[in-house]
Amino acid sequence: MKKFLLGTNWKMNKTLADATQYTNDLMPIIEKYPAFDFFIIPSYTHLWKLKELIDTNKSALKLGAQNMHYADSGQFTGEISPVMLKEIGLDIIELGHCERRQYFNETDETVNLKTLAALKHGFIPLICIGEKSEDKNYGVSKEMLAKQLKIALKDVPSDKIGQFWVAYEPVWAIGVNGIPAETPYVKKIHDFLRTVLIELYGPLGKDVPLLFGGSVNINNAKDYAGLENVDGLFIGRSAWEPDLFEEIMVSV
Numbered sequence: 001m002k003k004f005l006l007g008t009n010w011k012m013n014k015t016l017a018d019a020t021q022y023t024n025d026l027m028p029i030i031e032k033y034p035a036f037d038f039f040i041i042p043s044y045t046h047l048w049k050l051k052e053l054i055d056t057n058k059s060a061l062k063l064g065a066q067n068m069h070y071a072d073s074g075q076f077t078g079e080i081s082p083v084m085l086k087e088i089g090l091d092i093i094e095l096g097h098c099e100r101r102q103y104f105n106e107t108d109e110t111v112n113l114k115t116l117a118a119l120k121h122g123f124i125p126l127i128c129i130g131e132k133s134e135d136k137n138y139g140v141s142k143e144m145l146a147k148q149l150k151i152a153l154k155d156v157p158s159d160k161i162g163q164f165w166v167a168y169e170p171v172w173a174i175g176v177n178g179i180p181a182e183t184p185y186v187k188k189i190h191d192f193l194r195t196v197l198i199e200l201y202g203p204l205g206k207d208v209p210l211l212f213g214g215s216v217n218i219n220n221a222k223d224y225a226g227l228e229n230v231d232g233l234f235i236g237r238s239a240w241e242p243d244l245f246e247e248i249m250v251s252v
């Protein structure tokens with residue numbers, strides 16, 4: 001049976017000492033919840049150390065990076081290639097987070113190139129999509145999301161189903177100023193995303209894990225997790241302390 005996915009993006013937070021402590025604390029916690037598949041997405045500088053820690057403890061905790069260039073190598077100062085991340089032995093590459101799109105010129109087209117590169121190198125691309133508040137206000141959320149999803153998945157064949165994940169994260173719901181989405185809205189959008197995936201891949205589209213993220217917290221996690229087309233939760237602030245994260249695990 002497919003496990004429900006629960007994971008956290010740390011963004012540009014935590015020192016190496018914090019990251020090590022967090023991981024050491026989280027590993028025994030997740031053993032208590034075998035129904036879930038857990039992942040953490042720290043900063044690049046912590047990845048080698050955390051991978052070592054996870055392997056030493058034979059933990060099932062999955063590890064991911066927050067971004068990746070699509071080229072194997074080249075004249076791209078400041079970027080990190082799939083080949084470099086593969087050396088670490090990562091499981092997941094997060095792609096297209098709204099902060100990457102907003103501050104670092106990430107586009108649907110680069111998300112697509114990175115998705116293809118991640119799959120080629122055996123990573124799980126965790127493709128983030130989300131509409132802005134103005135899209136929602138103009139009533140074009142579905143159009144925006146379908147466009148983001150279809151471009152991200154261009155040339156991704158159906159035999160890769162199950163090897164990529166999609167996170168729906170409404171931009172207006174993310175971060176300290178985010179407004180948590182109403183559960184019926186999340187249901188409406190996740191049901192819609194499922195129809196887009198079925199349009200793209202036929203019945204196999206049902207097997208693409210769809211995560212929800214954006215101000216997920218102890219008060220709303222259970223409601224979101226109970227929705228038919230929500231296969232996981234992608235959490236920021238509310239999972240940055242292992243004990244708070246565990247409260248969410250218990251609630252779900």
Ligand code: PEP
Binds near residue numbers: 174214235237
């Ligand atoms: C995020 O940035 O992807 C996120 C889900 O953050 P938060 O839960 O803090 O809104």
